[in-house]
Amino acid sequence: MTETTPNPAGNLGDVAPVLALVDEEIEQSLARLFELLRIPSISTDPAFKQECRQAGAWLVEQLTFLGFEASLRDTPGHPMVVGHNHEAGPDAPHVLFYGHYDVQPVDPLEEWTTPPFEPELAEAPDGSRIITGRGAADDKGQLMTFVEACRAYRTAGRKLPCRVTILFEGEEESGSPSLIPFLTANAEELKADCALVCDTNMWDAQTPAISTGLRGLVGEEITITAADRDLHSGYFGGAAANPIHILSRILADLHDETGRVTLDGFYDGVKDTPAEVLEMWDALGRTAEGFLGDVGLANPAGEKDRSVLELVWARPTAEVNGIQGGYTGEGFKTVIAAKASAKVSFRLVGEQDPDSIRAAFRSHVERRVPADCSVHFSPHGGSRAIQLPYDSPMLGTARAALSEEWPQPAVMIGMGGSIPVVGDFQSLLGMESLLIGFGLADDRIHSPNEKYSLTSFHRGIRSWVRIIAALAAR
Structure with missing residues (x-):
């Protein structure tokens, strides 16, 4: 179904049968994503309170089928989804995977070319295949890449190689008012060796990325x-x-x-950004003129003698x-x-x-x-800013696993803005986060005609299969 053949090369090891199942079952995975996308879980609008609960309950059902001890946890707002799968044993690494099942409102509705809660598989102007609908990229398509990776292990008759805890919230698009109280009240249950956060982008359609810094x-x-x-x-x-x-x-x-x-x-x-990281960013080819040209400007401002990527990611x-x-x-x-x-x-x-x-x-x-x-x-x-050490062993492991899957090696990038949950995980749970997502800059999140690349969805599933196996083998 996907227009790009997944990379058969690399050190597949024991995950080769799991990856093969991802490829064989991609149509079924897509059908399940469409089920979730059809639920209008708009957290900011009280009229959709029941739909938000429906989306959470749907995820609990999926996780339970996959062998998780999963439940819907009530909050003063929309419920949290929590699931645990510790079949790997007490000595296995433990990861907490975070995503959100709520979505943005769809206004202005008249600007949508397809109904926002009737997802379709369509062809983009460049000939690639895309998944359309509200939440396709932010964040239902992203979180389902991880759920479907877990499913592939189960279908292959394998235990998950890591102990996995899942936290899906239903208020990310409305300020997450219930998140900090929930993390505080359930800190011991949710603590893990690291958090995996999927609400981020790749560098481009061929190049995966790990976001290492948030200002x-x-x-x-x-x-x-x-x-x-x-x-x-x-x-x-x-x-x-x-x-x-x-x-x-x-x-x-x-x-x-x-x-x-x-x-x-x-x-x-x-601190100054390490020279090898600056070289990596320079190799991406993003000039100040090209970056500013997209918004009608030409002359870079800010600190002199700094590249545009260093200015927006690390200064x-x-x-x-x-x-x-x-x-x-x-x-x-x-x-x-x-x-x-x-x-x-x-x-x-x-x-x-x-x-x-x-x-x-x-x-x-x-x-x-x-x-x-x-x-x-x-x-x-x-x-405060969040910065994952560039020499973090977890970062190196995840980067290598991603690089085995995609046509181009994974790059470490920064983010000019912030993702509050990453700071909350660090301050309340004492965990670093790996920010790995498969969105693209043109996915139109928060806008009419949101979409998610079919390749992002397919390779995203395969990527998580590789990453959790690699983290378990560290």
Whole structure:
């Protein structure tokens, strides 16, 4: 069924019969995915509460059939799916696999070319075959690659080579309000040697990837107040402090002429990316001009003498996300505003401390506010970066297993944003995570006409067969 023949080469070992079953049973695997995709498990809309529960119950049924001790766990929101298969024995490595069964709303419905909850196997413009429907890539298709890998072991009459715990949540697309309380209450049950997270992408259709870093985040809103009311700029101009001028200077002073952030101690805990990793990223061929050209820009900003991939994957940032002050309506009003505000965010890497960054920013602002003016700060969250050591044995093992399956060797990439559950696993369960997914950049997640490559689904199943076998053999 798949348009790309899976790679028969590589060190197959005892998993060769399991991989053969994946290929033989791919149509049945696809049919089961379609069953799950037909359930409109939209977590943000209370009208779909029963459908979310239905999707969770469907997964419990599948896991139970595969020999898991599986159950639907109620929360104040949508239920969690938890399953355990420890047939490999107490001495086998233990992995926790995470995914989510809830999906985004489908609006605007009129922009879908096929009904969002009637999945189909279609042909993409490039001739490849794709799975259409809401949740195809985010995250039902991704989590089903792991479920179907477990099924292939069972069908082949094999035990899973690792002890496996599965956690599927139903609120990822609505902020995961129940996740932290659930992890805290069930920490001992859910702890494992490492977590496997599938909600990520490949580098391209031929090149699998492991995301090794997630940048942290600090958000802060500042408001500068000068006069006790808006002032006529003809009467007071040149004499009264203008909070927009003050704010502009504060924001401009966040960077020096080389693009580096000027906050005191900002780069404490920031390590240079290893040379061999930078070489790997350079080999991917993504230039600043090509990266920025997709959004209508040409000239790279940020720190000088850094590649675009290093800037977005491995370097910290300070960005102004919004500014407000004075008259912004139609026409013109000659006024000196009483107040001006800005929203500023910092992306963190390495061991940067969110509290220290916030304190340094506030100090930076306070030093620049005149004595007869005032500043008010409103914090908007803070989280540390997540970085898997580049020399992690688990990382090397998984990378080698992926490279045996796909046409191109697996690459280690970063992610400019964050996946909160990865930080939660680290802080609450003491586990590192391997972020391995098979989505593609054009899968249109969260948008109309979401899709998932059939090759991603097929090879994704085969990849998990290889990865859990490789982790068990370490």
